[in-house]
Amino acid sequence: MNGQTRLGARPYPYESMLANPQALDRLDVEFRWGSYGIRMLKFHHTSFPPGKIAHFHKHSDYEFHFIPRGKGKVILGNDPFSLHEGMMYLTGPGLMHYQEADAFEAMDELCLHIDIHRLEDGLAGADDWGARWERAEADSCIHLLEQLPARPVMDTYRAMECFLTAYRAWHDNQPGVMTVIKQSIIQILLRMTRAYETMPQQELPSRDMKHYRYQLAVQFIKDNYMAPLTLEIVAERVQISARQLQRIFREQTGGTFSEYIEQVRLMHICTELAASDATIDQIAFQNGFSSANYLHYVFKKKLGTTPMQYRLHNAQRS
């Protein structure tokens, strides 16, 4: 029966895995997720013929079981549960369990068996590029796994589809197959813990919006200081009102928006005065000043000297 599409039944979504149900078991997959090292031991499709029994046993690792088709029963510790299509359960380290297919109907199973161990922290740059959030998410998920109740539930978030995703990546020799397998495993862990909903969702990382907008504005100014920039143009870029942008600059710099732009422009102008032969007119235009005489006015006001005098004292040219 197994391995064949039953006449009149809808197509079996995991049919393609039956060609090589244990293919992924041959791959030596291990990866880091947050602070954890995860090693894949089994990642396969298996079938229990009618009446087949797997007697009581346990593992020192985590085994994720999914029932894509058929029915049967499982005993977790001392508690018996009936199983049917679409259910899943976890057998954590040390949990004694017993599985049995229905006397008259086969039961298929998708099984992921992994070893999870905590890795040493203290890597340089361990908080860079989102590592902190990945660590927090992995911590939270694995903490939930450790406390998951020993009872089957429906696979509400379709974790078992990840078996197919991983299998296809291997079968089609997709680019990045190991990454796909890693992501599939992580998804299975996340979706399973979510289905039990034993704990409130962790709060998502949120930005300090004021600082974030300030940074956006600053970056925009640094990229475009050579063009005419007004408060309104920058505010539009950052998608806030001009008034709010003013407030943000006051808060983040202690100064004003125009003081900031002026500072950026003058910094570039000083560098160019010292390093290039361009006329002051040219330098003024290239740095967002619409005329040289206005540059003179601003330059003298801020630096107490004229552009030409500054050039004479700071020339780096030979």
Add this chain to the structure above:
DNA sequence: CAGGCTAGATATTACAAGTG
């Protein structure tokens, strides 16, 4: 927290004129 309005302050422009 964020946007709109406002008076007063400040920045910017356009132009003229002086210097070496």
Add this chain to the structure above:
DNA sequence: CACTTGTAATATCTAGCCTG
């Protein structure tokens, strides 16, 4: 010619106040 300074008119910005 390149640079500098000054002035008046105009544009833009700032910060307080109010509102949702």
